[in-house]
Amino acid sequence: MIPMPREDTPLWQDSEPLECVMVVPEAPGVKTFVFRPPSGATFLFRAGQFITLELPMPGGPDHRTYTISSSPTSNVYLSVTVKAQPDGRGGSQWMMDNLKPGMRIKAFGPAGVFHLPRQPDNKYLFISAGSGVTPMMSMATFLFERGEEPDISFVSCAKKPSELIFRKRLEYMASRVQGLKLHFVVDQDEPYEVWTGYRGRFNQLMLGLTTPDYLERDVYCCGPEGFMQSVRDMLHALGYDMSRYHQESFGAPVERVEDIPVPDDVVPQEKAPAELTFSGSGVTASCTETDTVLAVAKRSGLNIPSGCNFGVCGTCKVKKTAGEVHMVHNGGISDEDIAEGYILACCSHPLGKVEVAM
Incomplete structure (x- = not known):
């Protein structure tokens, strides 16, 4: 014993x-x-x-x-x-x-250096995917057990509802305090079971709906590298202060602050020159990296059909034939289309010289 x-x-x-x-x-x-x-x-x-x-x-x-x-x-x-x-x-x-x-x-x-501060009195946004929820569970439980009302927006993502780790324990804690708000996101439903939460890939729209005051919160993120990259991309695009962003990698937890890897994120720059060529129309236009393909096309007198202008509906999908763009979409294009070179014009920013087939 x-x-x-x-x-x-x-x-x-x-x-x-x-x-x-x-x-x-x-x-x-x-x-x-x-x-x-x-x-x-x-x-x-x-x-x-x-x-x-x-x-x-x-x-x-x-x-x-x-x-x-x-x-x-x-x-x-x-x-x-x-x-x-x-x-x-x-x-x-x-x-x-x-x-x-x-x-x-x-x-x-x-x-490890991925942890809450000694006096965790701030407002927090926890974003996790899969087993990346484990450090968030430790943090949320600690804030719950401090004896003070926490202020946490907790986003947990998984493939299916049954794969949401700690769901019941999180729901119990949220039922005992007002300051823990839960938001579950899944890729797909379970057969013959009702799911009323969010569906699809976590995106900017979901961020705004779940946590309208995200700009006021310290963000802690953990999950696969691709997931964390998408979270960083959307926060950059929305003007978040990235000095308040913290992440833990599945494969490389670090023990010292000086060993924390600095993500090599692509952030379009307002003064960086770019150029778009619309090969089907024979039009070439100068622009900057912060311009979207859709905006440049409209300024050039070209019509790309569009709807939401936020990367959701997929109406503005076009084929990129050369160059690179930085695209932060909200579910309006599939990974297969992206692999084939398609982009959404409304949320794609040219990086250098880019050619589009239209």
Whole structure:
């Protein structure tokens, strides 16, 4: 039996292995593993940090980092939430198949710079996709358990409603306080089940609908690289102060502030020259990177059919035959069309010389 901590219980040091005391299924292919030190020591960490586990894999020890999904206020235990990999291999899959209560694992940490400030009294916007919800869960639970009313807009994205990790726990917390607002976004419905939340890819329209005051909030984002890139693109386009933006990568959590990678985002510049050639009409027009293809076409006397002017309806889809554009759309074009060279003229900005087939 693992002893309960006393008032004078020391803090856990990573020289002591952790014992798995519980395994909780969270969603299809997702489990939470709960750990305690055999000595009964307590944990000290910041909401959003990660821990490194030394997994006894068949080919030798494998060190894997996992974000802590439990709250620092619950310092008698620590949990990580793990999603199985599609290929059925790796450390996460080993944990899913082999890690059981009673087993002891060597661990290191906690560490990481993706966490809330020491006095988390600001307004927050948490945006996550898939298992990227784990640090947000730790942060939200910590703010919920502080004893003060939080101010959180929480956006959680998944492929299907059944894959929304921590949905019930988040709904419970939101039912007890007024300051936690939940917004779930899924790509597709479940068969024969009603879904009344948002559908499709998270975009600028959803951002405005879920969190009208997003410009006033500190943004924390975690998910696949492509997802985080799209979030950064939409925030750049909407004039958000990116010094208040924080993100954690699935593959590269960092331990020191100076090691945080600076995203090489493309941001159209108002004074950067560009040029658009409409090959079918024989028209070439000079412009800047902040002009849209649609606006340049209209100034040049050309008619590109358009509707929403916000990247939703897809009416202004045209074929790009040369050059590069920066496009931040809101679901009006498919990945397949983009791969074939199509763009939405209303939300595409030319980068240098670009040719369009019209």
